Amino acid sequence: MLAEETFNDKQIHILQVAETLFAEKGFDGTSIRNISKEAKINIAMVSYYFGSKERLLESLVMFRTKNLKTLIGNLVTENIEPAAKINKLIEIYIHQINSNKGIYRILHFEVASKKRDTTFKAFNELRKNNFKSLETIIKDGQEKGVFKNDISIPLVTPTILGTFFHFHMNKEYFVELLNLDTEELYNNYIKTNLTKHIQQTIKALLIYES
Template identity: 45%
Template structure:
C-alpha cells in the first residue's frame, strides 16, 4: 500500500499534529480552535507546531494538501495497474469510498470553510488541486471511450459527485437505512459501507459509463 505520509516526508510528530488538527477543526471550527489546544492534544509544544507549519492558516493549508495529495497518489496507483478499465473503475470507487468514510472530518472542514471568505485563498488552492485530480479521472475515462469500453455520452464531471453524493446521502441518513434494511444490531456502518454500499456504487458507476442511449 502506498504510504503517502512517508513519500511526502512527513514524520510521526507532523502526522500526529495534522490528525489532531483535523479532529479539532472539524469539531470546533478553525476560529474555535487554538494552536495551544492543538499542541496540548498532540502532546507537542507550540514552538514545534510553529517550526513545522508556521501559522494556524499554514496548518490548515498543510492539512488540505496532505489529504488531497494522498488521494491523488492512490488514484494514480490504481490507474497504473495492468487490469481492465472496468476493474479500475471498481478499485477507483473503492478507494474513494474508503477515503471519504475514514476522512469525513476533512469534508466537514471544507464545507465550513467554503461558506466563509476568511481563508478564501487556501480554499482556492485546494480547489485547483482538486481540479488536477478530476483531470486524471477525466483522462482515464476519455481513454476508455476511445477504445470503446465507455459510452461517448457520459457526463464525466458528475461521476465523482454521484459517488460522493450517494455516500453522504447514506451516511447522514444511516439510521433510516438501518430500519429499511433491517440490519442486525451487530452490523456496523463500516461493514455496510465496505461491502454493500461500495458494491452498489461500483455497479452504478459502471452502468453510467457503459450505458448507450
C-alpha cells in the first residue's frame, strides 16, 4: 500500500475519480479503463501508480480514512476529561463519515461481500486502532469513577455509527419528516441535532446517574 505522503496531485485525482465510480457502479462494475477515461489519463498511468485495481482500492481506503485515525489518536492524549473526549469522538466520527460518504458506501459493500481480503484487512486494522483509542478513553473514565464499569465497549461504536447510518439510509423519509428541504439544512441537522442526540445516548450508556 502507498503511504499517503507519497500521493501526488495526479494520484489524488485518480483516487477521487475511482471513488466516485466505485460508489456509483461498484468495484466489480468499474474497470481500469473506466477510471482512466473519466480521469482523462492513459490506462498505463493507473497501473504505474497503483499496480492493480485492488491496490488502488486499498490506497483509496487509506487515503480517505487516515485523517480519522489521526484525529482519534490525537484525541486520546488531549488534556480534557473523559466525558468531553467521548463527545468530541462522536463529533469526529459523524463529521468524517458524513464528509466522506462515498468511501464508506464502498467499504460497506466490500466488507459485506468479503471478496477482497486485502481491502478488508486494511479496513479492519483501522477499526482495531480506533477501537483501542475508544477503549483507552473509556477505561480512563472508569478509573476516574466517571463511567460505569458494566459497559460493553465493543458495542459503543456500533451504537454511534448505527444511528448515523440509519438516519442517512432513510434520508428521504427524514428530509420530509423534519422539513430538511436543502442539502445545507440536512447536513446542518446531522452536525447539530443528530450529533447531540447520539452524544446524549452514549452519555446515558456510560455515565452514572446523578
